[in-house]
Amino acid sequence: MSLQGDTVYEFERLPLEPVATGTNLLVTGPTLGGTRELLLRLLLGDDAVLVITADTSARETLADYERVGGEGPSERVRVVDCSQDDDADLGEFVSAVGSPGDLTGIGIEYAGQYESVYARGYDTARTGIYTLTPLLVYNDDVRPVFRFVNTVTSRIRTADGLGVCAIDPDAHEDRVLGSIAQSFDGRVEVRDTDDGVEIRVRGLPDQPREWTAVPALR
Template sequence: MSLQEPTYTFESLPLRGVERGTNILVTGPALGGIRELTMRMLLRRHSREGTLFIAADADGRETLSDYEALGGDLDFARVGAVDCTENGADDESCNVHAVGSPADLTGAGIEFSSLYERIHANGAARVRTGVYTLSPFVVYAPAKSVFRFVHTLTGRIRTADGLGVCAIDPDAVDDQTLSSIAQAFDGQVELREADGQRAIRVRGLPDQPEEWQAVDFDAA
């Protein structure tokens, strides 16, 4: 893929490429494959792309390990994680910076900016940022603070021509909270699982199929 192409692409998923600066909210059940879907959307497709995680459900090292298991290239000059779990710890060897709690949104924002700048300075012309998931932030921090954090995060990604992929389980938050959070994003990718079959559909993004598309992670 040429760096002149104005899209981020998603191999092995029924999704077309999206423009630089796009932020996508991924919704679906926590046990229905949303973690794997989110990580597959964050797989680097060019040697000069970077990936940055904001990890709240699993610690930073586990998140990076799961990413590698799905085919992610752990070039720690261009890949890292902000660990927002309560038991997280800094680990410079794998570019993990911990903030100590999902309630520390200010710390998460500072570490995100620092890591983003470092990854970009290390040669990543474009950076994919993933948040898995937003649900712990909603539980631990005041709603207004979460909304402000999400809007600030997506704004920075948009300005930097990055890609943002943020996951949330809609069953873990009320409808009003979900609706307010969704306003910060350009569109949504919805995941469902029925009778052992998973499918996704897209809402709000141009040039994407709007009907449900089957997805098989085992074959990806």
């Protein structure tokens, strides 16, 4: 249990320096590539973990999180599932929302899960959203999605959490990406190469600015 009030979030086995509490990162890269695995690896640690999943079911998300070294649903690991799959049997640690377009419902379930982990004594939490793309697809206007993202990132900042949200930049116009990016402190760009996944960071000091290889899990 993380009760010591850490001042930074560290990223084990990733070529990234620790970041201050309250930091929000936008992870940009292709949906069918290393972006998903990177986001899940950024959530690894002793902190509470909350995942909003829109592309895949809670069951698949939790399986992928365990594959990268995390643990299954518990008082520390929670999921808000808006992928329209039925995962009701996973219990209280998974909240279902009917559609990626129901931003109010997602926000309510997320806030409830956040409050639950803090009530159990976890004072640091990592939040992941994979991905923002379905939320944008289900809403014709970027403005409600921007307000939703701004609300989530503001909560994370106020609570000294860590936010990691993924988006496929090729799936959206530059103006949409630029609008969403305003809510984040830094951007982690992801690309797939013949030798594996590489990343570089924009907007944060002391982070790799050139393309840097990400060590494989095995």
